[in-house]
Amino acid sequence: MNEKQNQNQHDAYEHAFERVPDSKRKSLLSLIIVLAGYPIALSNFVIGGNVAIGLSFSEAMLALLAGNLVLICIVVATGIFAFRTGLSTAFLSRRAFGKSGSSIFSILLAISAVTWISLNGDIFARLIDTTFGWWFLSIPVTAVICILLWMQSAIRGFKGLHFISALGVPAALIMSAAGVIAVGIHTSGFEGITEYVPVEPITFTAGSAAVVGGWVFGAVITPDVCRFAKKESHVLIAGAIAFVIGCFGLQFAGALVAISTGYGDFTAAMAALGLSLIAFVAAIFCLWTTQDNNIYGASLALQNIIKETSFYGKITHKNIAVGISGLAALFAALGIYDHIIPIISNLSVLITPVPGLIIAEEAIVKSPNSEKVVNWFGIIAWLAGGITGFIALQANFFIPPVIGMGTSFVIYVVLGKLVCKNVSTDKSEVKA
Template sequence: MKKLADVPHNDYPLSEVPLSERRGFWSLTLVLVGFTFFTATMWAGGSLGVAFDFQALLLVILAGNLLLGAYAAALGYMAARSGLNTVLMARYAFGEKGSRLADGILGFTQVGWYAWGTATIAILLVRILGLPEILTIPLMILFGFGFCITAIVGYRGLELLSRFAVPAMLLLIAVSLTLGVVEVGGIDGLLAMSPTETLSVGAAITMVIGTFVSGGTQATNWTRFAISGRQAVLATLVAFFIGNGLMVFTGALGALVYQEADVVDVMLAQGLAALAVVMLFLNIWTTQDNTIYNFAVAGCNLLRTEKRGLVTLVGAGIGTALAIFGMHDMLVPFLVLLGTFIPPLGGVLMADFFVLHRRRYTPLADTALPDYLWSGLAAYGVGAAAAYFSPFLAPVVGVAVAALAHVVLGRYARRHADGRPATAEDGER
């Protein structure tokens, strides 16, 4: 294996990651955990904290993050086995040009998150430090382009930041949570607290999944660097089940005790202003660089270019512009949108890899794919419609329906394409 410094800066945006460039478990885990440590997830957790008693809250967090972790881990396994990320795997399911559906959906959501993070750090810094309001937009521009630097470097830059930031954030969160539990009177005090709002269990689990389903769908951008499928699955579960779950729980606890979901606001309420500023920077930066990296990967596939650094810079500019024009005010409907329309995309890809292709893609360079594979595109449409109209657990319904539809439609399309019944070997063709 090559040394970390030898990793090419373009990170193979249009091809498989070779075995010589694969990374170990701890490297992947640090990058993925840094990605899931995000302040918006805590805000979603705050909505749950005021809607359930403590025991029900824990069950909702566990169920939602287990489903999210399983979804992301399945895609992570596929990425490690194939060396491909989500948008490249989409070529096998949707076709050469049809895969741009994935580019558009995933790229839009990631640049939306980037806008939210850029606006959030600028607004919070102005408030925390008592700066003039006129500095808000200049700060958005500064952070909008500043946070993309590690993403331009690539995997190497993301890992170096996460090596420092993840342990530091874990320590700060542990301090804040301990103070919060002590202030409310320990576990007995938490158990005695009653909900003040109402939210159905199905809606709550959908919200938990929606907090990071877009990121989970694109975690393949890093799990494709895994040495093995097993390591990819374990690293993904640590990040999306444990890491994202910790963020949701932190937000819920903050809302219960301090009526503030964001750990930064909680730290301010606890008199930890200096630590709050440090936490704000680390929390936002470790997700922002991953987010705009995701946008760049989708953009490279959309434009069929390997100039990932340039696409990253353009994405940062778009995200900064959206932040300036108020994208951050649309967080809740944005979460609902993510939780409904992204999971069916993953469902199609999982069915395509595990069933139709029997867990093995032929190399991209050796594969002649049609422009559009209508069976995959139609299956996504069916799954998205099912999720949108589902009265319960829309993300789970979307994945299941899209996967089933793709298996049925894919086999039907192959049988009629060559005039013979479909066989198990068709998955290799």
């Protein structure tokens, strides 16, 4: 096999099994475009709106800033380790969990991605149905069509993500800004917004937790893109810009609209003001640039599982992406909308501690477990983080995802250093 054929083979698997080569690293602008495309999502309008109507304006802004600062720290820290190793999120997790342990995490990533894709397919189908009275297709059929469209960029790998994001990011931002300006005009320029008093107040903890919890899954899988960076500084710059624009920017817009109209849902607020078409066009790009990233990330996660089977190297990225999209389309067609929220809530408790493990391994323990079947102290730290995060969520204490990540980080460091120390001592005794 010549060099060109060998490179084409690696491209077919989207460099899932090895570090991204220097020749395939992308520019800072490309990194910003693709990373920004992911958090530019309708859910961020909703998160910003719900936080804003439950807090005073100043508290809401503080909650949005605090939550996004946590997300950016996760993105930058894990992204830098992805740059150094050239590995995706799933394969990076091997260094903390071992082979089988990382497969469990990969399954959770894939399930989470599929549920989010199917949920958004269902939501967008309902939006189409309510926006256009003449629409003749059923909601399940419409949802399937939407998901199959999102699949078109995901199956083409980084190139496909970049193409859609290059179109979608500017379009989504322009249409969103137009919507906010229109709402401002209809509401006397957001008059009295700083004096807003919530009718049904929520706590600052609940508000900041909603911001982090709503997008921590997205932050966790950003290494899938950051591994294409050329420099560490590019990860820092691109990650900060992408989440300031995509997460905080859209949440801020959602907050303004919600306080001014009383609607926490951006599309509902726009519809009430007769601006459904603007909201619909913005939604097209917001959803596409996010869901193709979910399909892409789920494909890489499944490749991590496949690597340990007889199918290793036999199933391309495109084939897996098609399978994931098909499964999500099936769930959407079966009406998963009514059952999916509890699934997502429970999965998020187990996914949020993982950045703590990755950061602890790469920054402090530095004893990769990629060749182990299971790294048990990684599993213990993971479960401990999930349990404490769940308890914090039920008790409405601090920011539950941060509690989970912090717990997993501390326990992994303690156990990792203890195990490494014992191993080193044993080796010294044998040598003596």
